[in-house]
Amino acid sequence: MRCVTIVNGEWRWRQCGNKFGNERDDGIADKIFTDTSNAAFLAAAGRMESVPKLHGLPESLITGRANAGKSTLFNAVLGRKDLLHTSSKAGRTRELNFYRVGKEPGKLVLVDAPGYGARGKREWGQLFDGYLETRKELKRVYILFNAKHGLNEFDRQMLQHLSTFLISETGTQPFTLQSVITKVDLVPPGQLAKALAGMRKEIFEAAPLCLPPILTSCEMNPHFGVGQVRENIASACGL
Numbered sequence: 001m002r003c004v005t006i007v008n009g010e011w012r013w014r015q016c017g018n019k020f021g022n023e024r025d026d027g028i029a030d031k032i033f034t035d036t037s038n039a040a041f042l043a044a045a046g047r048m049e050s051v052p053k054l055h056g057l058p059e060s061l062i063t064g065r066a067n068a069g070k071s072t073l074f075n076a077v078l079g080r081k082d083l084l085h086t087s088s089k090a091g092r093t094r095e096l097n098f099y100r101v102g103k104e105p106g107k108l109v110l111v112d113a114p115g116y117g118a119r120g121k122r123e124w125g126q127l128f129d130g131y132l133e134t135r136k137e138l139k140r141v142y143i144l145f146n147a148k149h150g151l152n153e154f155d156r157q158m159l160q161h162l163s164t165f166l167i168s169e170t171g172t173q174p175f176t177l178q179s180v181i182t183k184v185d186l187v188p189p190g191q192l193a194k195a196l197a198g199m200r201k202e203i204f205e206a207a208p209l210c211l212p213p214i215l216t217s218c219e220m221n222p223h224f225g226v227g228q229v230r231e232n233i234a235s236a237c238g239l
């Protein structure tokens with residue numbers, strides 16, 4: 001796996017991690033994510049009443065603007081080509097889609113949320129907020145941003161909106177928020193440092209409690225940052 005490192009103030013690629021692209025080498029993320037038969041679609045929920053009961057497995061939710069690369073990244077995380085539905089498949093866009101990860105009964109659940117960005121706050125909807133407010137199993141929300149496009153007003157609104165859920169009235173943290181910058185291959189290397197620093201700053205300003213971004217690309221060969229996302233999910237889920 002290739003990682004970004006800074007040498008004399010400039011970004012450089014370096015080789016790191018094991019053959020599966022994982023940073024940590026204790027084999028936990030390998031076991032959970034890299035056996036392609038380990039993941040399965042479980043259910044789609046269009047209303048709170050249809051959110052499935054999954055016997056307490058820890059969950060991670062994926063969100064981001066339409067076309068941010070959500071499905072592509074999490075298919076890569078699962079070592080699959082097309083398990084997560086792409087937006088071109090009509091009918092699922094307003095639903096939360098639940099995917100089991102790990103051999104049955106599973107180790108954790110990934111939840112794919114619809115892309116946002118065209119109609120503003122209203123489209124996030126009661127289902128999204130209801131899930132965030134009530135789902136005890138939710139451990140971490142992943143919010144994805146396209147490196148080429150940076151953040152826009154919808155992204156900032158979403159970060160601010162998610163921030164309102166991060167500390168409960170009793171001062172506890174129901175779930176954590178992790179940013180991910182996708183498609184880093186689309187930014188010329190000479191512009192990467194500036195672009196990423198700008199995005200990092202904007203993320204912090206909109207959501208100071210959001211964890212600093214993981215950088216990814218699913219176009220680079222091998223994929224970049226995918227192992228880090230696996231490790232991050234496993235750790236958020238207490239595995």
Ligand SMILES: Nc1nc2c(ncn2[C@@H]2O[C@H](COP(=O)(O)OP(=O)(O)OP(=O)(O)O)[C@@H](O)[C@H]2O)c(=O)[nH]1
Nearest residue numbers: 066067068069070071072086087115183217218219
């Ligand atoms: N260059 C490049 N393209 C990517 C990368 N990841 C995804 N894409 C492309 O970006 C487009 C959108 O990817 P999706 O994964 O469907 O995006 P999404 O966020 O799931 O989109 P919605 O479900 O519509 O919200 C596709 O054409 C992908 O091939 C990447 O790392 N690099």
Ligand SMILES: [Mg+2]
Nearest residue numbers: 071085086087
């Ligand atoms: Mg998608």
